[in-house]
Amino acid sequence: MKNILIPTDFSENAWNATKYALELFKNEECVFHLLNTYTPAIASSRFMAATLDGGSIENGAHLQSKRGLQNWVERIGKTSKNSKHNFKTISSFSFLVDEIKETIEEIGIDLIVTGTKGASGMEEVFMGSNTVRIIKSVKDCPVSAIPQDFEFTTPKEIAFATDFNRFYTTSELQPLIEMAKTFDAVIRIVHVQYKIEALTELQQFNLNMLLKYLKEVEHYVHTVSELNSVSKTLEVFSEELDIHLLAMLNYQHSYMERMTREPVIKRVAFHTQVPLLVIPELGMSKITKKDDEVSATSI
Structure with a gap:
């Protein structure tokens, strides 16, 4: 319950x-x-x-x-x-x-x-x-x-905004995965870049791990150029792809932190049009045994 x-x-x-x-x-x-x-x-x-x-x-x-x-x-x-x-x-x-x-x-x-x-x-x-x-x-x-x-819409299209700069744990991603499984939803991983460029080795590793975690749900990766601000970019992305739920991890230097600290002038035209699912940072100390097993089999 x-x-x-x-x-x-x-x-x-x-x-x-x-x-x-x-x-x-x-x-x-x-x-x-x-x-x-x-x-x-x-x-x-x-x-x-x-x-x-x-x-x-x-x-x-x-x-x-x-x-x-x-x-x-x-x-x-x-x-x-x-x-x-x-x-x-x-x-x-x-x-x-x-x-x-x-x-x-x-x-x-x-x-x-x-x-x-x-x-x-x-x-x-x-x-x-x-x-x-x-x-x-x-x-x-x-x-x-x-x-x-916002009028309720079954969340069939879920956007997960991330920059791939941080390692993910299954504990942190569980709310996202559970939501996708419950509603048979598609997860669209969206990476906002100020300037489109190749991922670093660390980013590529974290992306690969994320894809492994999401293997049981339908998912796609989207890379988009930043439009004035992260919040405005995600707003436009959500409108164009008819997103029903926008999910983000909340940790230091994350998109979520940047959005809450953006100067007022940058977000003056922005309204939350879709529900947000903000997932807190659990930290490496709370990695479950399952996380360890996934990490071990992935190396």
């Missing part, structure tokens, strides 16, 4: 992510953990009235959070009646990322599903600030970011 964590602020953006998760896992037994965090502003200034009751403010915020989660579960019940799905609620007086980390450790979450939307004007980014904070901070659980206006 999968444990899926869905943070919610009760917005329509969060509701769209919830609907996506319900549809994505409609054929699997899941426990959906619905999380709402609240941090009420408790005045501490000596100039404020001494009669202000901080505890009452916190209690009021807690009740509002609990009611909101109950309404969320009721709304789900009116939309989806699936005997394979169970729901649990978490209302916490905490910061969102801190509570997510604690929940992952306590429960063993398999996937975080969150809604995302860009801001407006020159502040426009490819994902909302909360989503970026989750991706940057959560190191041991995949994160799926769902665009606010």
Whole structure:
């Protein structure tokens, strides 16, 4: 049984992510953990009235959070009646990322599903600030970011963006492979280059290893020239090939890290058009026995 964590602020953006998760896992037994965090502003200034009751403010915020989660579960019940799905609620007086980390450790979450939307004007980014904070901070659980206006489409075309500069482990690639097998999807490995040139020996080795890992699923390799920025290039690639899910590993100097650090002017025209699957770096210390066996038979 999968444990899926869905943070919610009760917005329509969060509701769209919830609907996506319900549809994505409609054929699997899941426990959906619905999380709402609240941090009420408790005045501490000596100039404020001494009669202000901080505890009452916190209690009021807690009740509002609990009611909101109950309404969320009721709304789900009116939309989806699936005997394979169970729901649990978490209302916490905490910061969102801190509570997510604690929940992952306590429960063993398999996937975080969150809604995302860009801001407006020159502040426009490819994902909302909360989503970026989750991706940057959560190191041991995949994160799926769902665009606010995206209507569920079975992920038959999955893009995996990588530069081949890092060795992959089966543990890291498992969410990607599992998704492809579940939906009988094609994986399109996309390599964005500033200038098209031959792969280095290290890149070629890592590509060969990646192809071995993906041998049980249909896959293709695409090399594309960078258009202004990595995010813009992947947006165009996703549109042209009708990609339903864009997956990336998140590690130092990865495409994902570059996208979250790109100057605003470079991503001003970019919106996340398809769901993102961000897979955290597990590191060599977490390589499984199966990884070792694959590596040994490949040398």
